[in-house]
Amino acid sequence: RKEVEQxxxxxxxxxxxxxxFNCTYSNSASQSFFxxxxxxxxxxxxxxxxxxxxxxxxxxxxxLNRASQxxxxxxxxxxxxxxxxxxCVVIAGTALIFGKGTTLSVSS
Amino acid sequence: xxxxxQHPSWVxxxxxxxxxxxxxxxxxxxxxxxxxxxxxxxxxxxMATSNEGSKATYEQGVEKDKFLINHASLTLSTLTVxxxxxxxxxxxxxxxxxxxxxxGELFFGEGSRLTVL
Numbered sequence: 001r002k003e004v005e006q007x008x009x010x011x012x013x014x015x016x017x018x019x020x021f022n023c024t025y026s027n028s029a030s031q032s033f034f035x036x037x038x039x040x041x042x043x044x045x046x047x048x049x050x051x052x053x054x055x056x057x058x059x060x061x062x063x064l065n066r067a068s069q070x071x072x073x074x075x076x077x078x079x080x081x082x083x084x085x086x087x088c089v090v091i092a093g094t095a096l097i098f099g100k101g102t103t104l105s106v107s108s
Numbered sequence: 109x110x111x112x113x114q115h116p117s118w119v120x121x122x123x124x125x126x127x128x129x130x131x132x133x134x135x136x137x138x139x140x141x142x143x144x145x146x147x148x149x150x151x152x153x154x155m156a157t158s159n160e161g162s163k164a165t166y167e168q169g170v171e172k173d174k175f176l177i178n179h180a181s182l183t184l185s186t187l188t189v190x191x192x193x194x195x196x197x198x199x200x201x202x203x204x205x206x207x208x209x210x211x212g213e214l215f216f217g218e219g220s221r222l223t224v225l
Contacts, residue, residue: 034214036214041199041219041221042218042219043114043201043216043217043218043219044152044201044216045216046213046214046215049213087151087152089214096142096154096214098151098152098154099151100150100151101151
């Protein structure tokens with residue numbers, strides 16, 4: 001099993017749709033989790049940190065399930081501007097591990 | 109918030125030449141910086157962890173003599189691609205941990221797109 005695995009993409013959704021991505025991790029000692037967004041030919045930028053209690057920022061909701069060792073990202077009311085690649089990042093000790101990313105394409 | 113600046117953004121060079129990429133933390137000190145490579149439509153791949161004042165730690169499969177990393181100060185790490193070849197053409201990105209509010213965040217440089225002819 002890979003250390004960090006993400007839903008295979010691409011996800012093609014219409015504007016206004018709700019879409020969810022999952023990311024599973026294999027190291028149960030992982031302590032920090034993040035979702036990053038990467039636009040084509042640009043550097044990744046932090047979208048959200050993921051807390052045990054879950055967190056919400058506008059249309060975006062991130063959740064952590066330690067028992068099943070996955071994190072999720074929910075995007076409601078998708079906008080065209082949400083089209084990007086979403087990377088999950090897991091930190092275990094000093095190791096920082098990126099998922100391969102899930103590509104989202106929102107169309108009008 | 110913390111900012112990481114990378115330079116140059118674009119570089120085109122001839123095969124066999126060496127290229128240096130700089131990564132600076134602009135308003136914070138970074139004892140550790142990370143260097144990644146990303147090929148088209150692929151994920152970020154960690155190349156090495158740059159440690160201020162000591163040798164970099166390279167990931168398996170990354171040639172340390174090919175990709176020279178120097179982290180001489182708390183705000184600057186450099187990656188030199190020596191004797192570059194077309195297969196080294198890629199998007200190189202650095203990152204560093206900085207404080208953002210009450211928590212830490214991994215900040216990325218803007219990336220450097222290397223094309224070797």
